[in-house]
Amino acid sequence: MNFAQALLCGIFYYLNAGPWCFGAGFMIFGKPLVLGFLVGLVMGDPVQGTIVGATIQLIYLGLMSTGGSYPADSALAGIVGTAAAISGGLTAAQAVAIAVPVGLAGTVLFQLRMLSAVPFTHMADKAAADGNTRAAFMANVVWPQIVLAAIYVIPCTIICMFGVDAISGLINAMAGTTFIRVLGVIGGMLSVVGIAMNMKAIFKGEAVPFFFIGFLLVAYLGLDMIAISCFALLFAMVYANVKGGGIDAAILAATDEEEDDE
Amino acid sequence: MSNETEVEVKRVSSKTARKAFWDWLFFAHSCYNYERLQGTGFLYAMCPVIDELYAKDDIDGRRKAMERHTAFFNTEVRLGAAIVGLSAAMEERIAAGETELAEDLMPSIKYGLMGPLAGIGDTIVQAILTPILLSMAIGLAMDGNVMGPVLYSVIFIIILLAMGWYSFHLGYKKGDEALMNFLESGLINKIIMAAGIVGCTVMGALVANYVSLSTVVSFELTTGAFNLQTDVFDVIMPKLLPLLLTLLTFWLMDKKGVSSLRMMLFLILGGFVIGYLGII
Numbered sequence: 001m002n003f004a005q006a007l008l009c010g011i012f013y014y015l016n017a018g019p020w021c022f023g024a025g026f027m028i029f030g031k032p033l034v035l036g037f038l039v040g041l042v043m044g045d046p047v048q049g050t051i052v053g054a055t056i057q058l059i060y061l062g063l064m065s066t067g068g069s070y071p072a073d074s075a076l077a078g079i080v081g082t083a084a085a086i087s088g089g090l091t092a093a094q095a096v097a098i099a100v101p102v103g104l105a106g107t108v109l110f111q112l113r114m115l116s117a118v119p120f121t122h123m124a125d126k127a128a129a130d131g132n133t134r135a136a137f138m139a140n141v142v143w144p145q146i147v148l149a150a151i152y153v154i155p156c157t158i159i160c161m162f163g164v165d166a167i168s169g170l171i172n173a174m175a176g177t178t179f180i181r182v183l184g185v186i187g188g189m190l191s192v193v194g195i196a197m198n199m200k201a202i203f204k205g206e207a208v209p210f211f212f213i214g215f216l217l218v219a220y221l222g223l224d225m226i227a228i229s230c231f232a233l234l235f236a237m238v239y240a241n242v243k244g245g246g247i248d249a250a251i252l253a254a255t256d257e258e259e260d261d262e
Numbered sequence: 263m264s265n266e267t268e269v270e271v272k273r274v275s276s277k278t279a280r281k282a283f284w285d286w287l288f289f290a291h292s293c294y295n296y297e298r299l300q301g302t303g304f305l306y307a308m309c310p311v312i313d314e315l316y317a318k319d320d321i322d323g324r325r326k327a328m329e330r331h332t333a334f335f336n337t338e339v340r341l342g343a344a345i346v347g348l349s350a351a352m353e354e355r356i357a358a359g360e361t362e363l364a365e366d367l368m369p370s371i372k373y374g375l376m377g378p379l380a381g382i383g384d385t386i387v388q389a390i391l392t393p394i395l396l397s398m399a400i401g402l403a404m405d406g407n408v409m410g411p412v413l414y415s416v417i418f419i420i421i422l423l424a425m426g427w428y429s430f431h432l433g434y435k436k437g438d439e440a441l442m443n444f445l446e447s448g449l450i451n452k453i454i455m456a457a458g459i460v461g462c463t464v465m466g467a468l469v470a471n472y473v474s475l476s477t478v479v480s481f482e483l484t485t486g487a488f489n490l491q492t493d494v495f496d497v498i499m500p501k502l503l504p505l506l507l508t509l510l511t512f513w514l515m516d517k518k519g520v521s522s523l524r525m526m527l528f529l530i531l532g533g534f535v536i537g538y539l540g541i542i
Contacts, residue, residue: 023288023339024422027392028415033399037411047406054403054410058472059526061396064388067336067380068299071522093474100526117295117302124293124302128332131316131324133309140306144293182537186530188474189507193525195465195473196512201389203465203512207458214466219501225401225467229394232463236456 001043001087001160008042009079010157014149016075017113019141026065032056032078032099039082052085053078055092056099059190062197068114073106076156080167083160088168093187094180098167100190113151117144206243210235271358274314279350281310283430286346287423290339299336304346311350315357327353330364337376338383340425344441345375347433371438382450390457391421397464404472473504477542 001009015021016029028034036053040046060074081099084090090098120139127135174180203211210232217223217231286307293302308331316323337345348371356364395414403410432441444450479490495502511529514520520528536542 019288019290019292022419022423023286023290024419027387027418027422031396031411031414033396033403034411034415036403037408046408050403050408050411051406054400055472057396057400057403058468061393061468062389063522064384066384066388068294068296097530100530104523114294114296117293118297120293121295121298121302124305125332128305128328129325131321131328133313133324133328136302136306136309136328140293140302141289178538182534185475185537185542186533189529189533190526191473192469192504192508192511193515193522193529195468195508196515196525197522198389198393198461199465199508199512200516201385202458202461203516204458206455207462210459211462211466214463215470215501215505216466217463218467218470219499219505223467225398225464225471228401228464228467229398229460232394232460235463236459239459240452240456 001083001164003157003161005042006157006160007153009039009083009160010153010155012038013075013079013156014152017110017152018145018148030075032060032074032081035075035078036082039079040086043083043086045086048086049082052082052092052095055187055191056081056096057194059096059100059194060103061191061194062199062201063194064197064201070107070110072103073110074103076106076109076159077103079156080159080164083164084168084171087164088172090168090171091184091187093184094171096187096190097183098171109151109155113148116147116151120144120147206239271355272315273354274311274350278310278314279347279434282307282346282350283343283427285310286343286430287339287426290342298332298334300339300342301331301333301335304335304349305331307346308349308353311353315353323357326364327356330368335372335376337380338387340387340422341379341383341429342376343426343430344379344433345372347430347435348375348438348441349433351434351437375441378445382445382454385454386450386457387422387425390454390461391418394457394461394464397468400468400472469504469508470501473501473508475503475507475542477503479541 012029012035016025016035018025021028032053033050034053036056037046037050040049040053043049056078057074060072060077063072063074065071077099080102081095084098085092085095120143123143124136124139127133127139171180171183199211213235214228214232217228223231286303289306290300290303292306294300295302305328308327312324312327316327331349349368352363352368352371356368395418399410399414401410402413432444476491477495481488499505511525514528515522515525533542
């Protein structure tokens with residue numbers, strides 16, 4: 001990967017943490033699905049990049065960053081995983097196995113970012129004490145973003161320039177060994193972690209049977225994800241109708257006065 | 263919004279209100295840090311309002327207003343825009359002379375609402391919207407269709423903007439009572455329930471489509487080759503092993519409290535062991 005390509009990857013990585021994407025950088029530039037496409041575009045193979053990115057995305061599907069926590073750096077994993085796969089001709093599943101340790105290492109940068117902005121919050125205190133709104137702009141936008149760009153662009157650019165080829169070269173040197181075969185098998189298994197992470201949030205109560213309905217629709221009928229999403233939406237509408245306007249509601253209204261019926 | 267006092271409340275121009283909204287939406291996380299999280303972002307979003315309410319030379323008024331918003335703050339950015347709108351409306355009343363609001367109502371609303379809105383907002387955005395949209399896009403992307411990531415980005419940004427804009431106006435125009443009514447109306451719970459059904463259906467489909475696990479164990483019998491995968495598991499149910507692996511993983515992570523990182527390590531180590539043994 002040449003310097004210009006690596007620098008672009010570094011900028012994508014910064015956009016994941018910075019405010020410029022409508023404040024939703026983490027939701028767009030933090031996703032291997034999107035980064036796979038972008039890195040692929042930069043390296044001249046957007047289609048393969050999209051496929052690899054989507055595969056890496058699966059392990060981070062249920063990733064949630066709340067209250068200042070950051071369990072894994074899906075962005076760095078997506079960038080480095082995709083770049084290694086394209087430059088080394090790896091399969092998507094092998095790229096997943098590479099992405100996992102990278103995603104772990106990236107969390108250090110998030111902690112660095114959270115620490116590095118503390119002085120600016122005190123700069124903002126000073127601005128408030130002076131009643132100076134212009135200084136608040138400097139404290140909240142200008143200085144933190146200069147530092148943030150340095151923290152994110154520089155390491156990612158260096159990794160992309162020097163690390164990616166090393167990783168893919170190493171994997172290729174071992175081509176045909178059991179190690180590489182097993183690496184691919186593990187890549188196929190790891191996507192359960194992303195799914196299970198999301199299930200922790202939604203796999204409960206009335207929604208549980210629908211998980212198995214979705215599974216069976218694909219296992220037996222082979223429907224694709226768009227078809228499944230349409231069915232899922234209709235299931236939810238039918239279920240809400242049945243629950244809200246069905247026999248149960250009538251009985252409830254007749255017998256139970258303290259329910260929150262309007 | 264009730265107005266018992268005689269004072270005339272001057273509302274800021276709609277341009278200023280819009281600026282506060284965009285400043286919040288873009289820069290809430292700009293100075294994200296371990297000490298105050300979004301605290302500085304909140305101060306920054308209030309600056310356009312303070313600029314218009316207090317004259318340039320009213321340093322004392324500006325100082326008091328700004329210092330009301332320097333403390334720790336953290337919520338979900340889109341739904342939390344309601345708190346920014348609400349605080350802007352309260353700053354207008356404080357500037358009009360209802361200074362008693364500054365001591366008790368303002369902090370109690372800010373810190374009373376940020377928790378619930380974070381809980382609801384993170385659930386809607388990160389536990390429901392993100393995985394569902396991602397799953398649909400992954401379906402396209404796995405076939406090499408670059409519209410997967412493109413559509414995901416465009417649709418998600420539109421939804422997030424609409425959410426933020428609606429919340430901000432609910433807070434700014436309708437006030438705290440309307441916001442509480444909205445939160446307690448049960449509408450949000452209905453949305454979360456319906457979205458949970460969509461999410462679960464899609465997760466089940468993902469397991470069957472994209473988790474791969476199969477055994478390569480086979481024996482030579484007198485009647486011919488016996489393949490554990492095709493002769494046993496596939497006969498019981500296609501994709502049985504991915505389903506069992508998913509349920510086991512979910513059980514370990516949800517009921518046994520295994521972290522996602524540790525789970526990945528288990529899978530990598532376990533995968534190497536049984537992979538080298540020639541089982542998978």
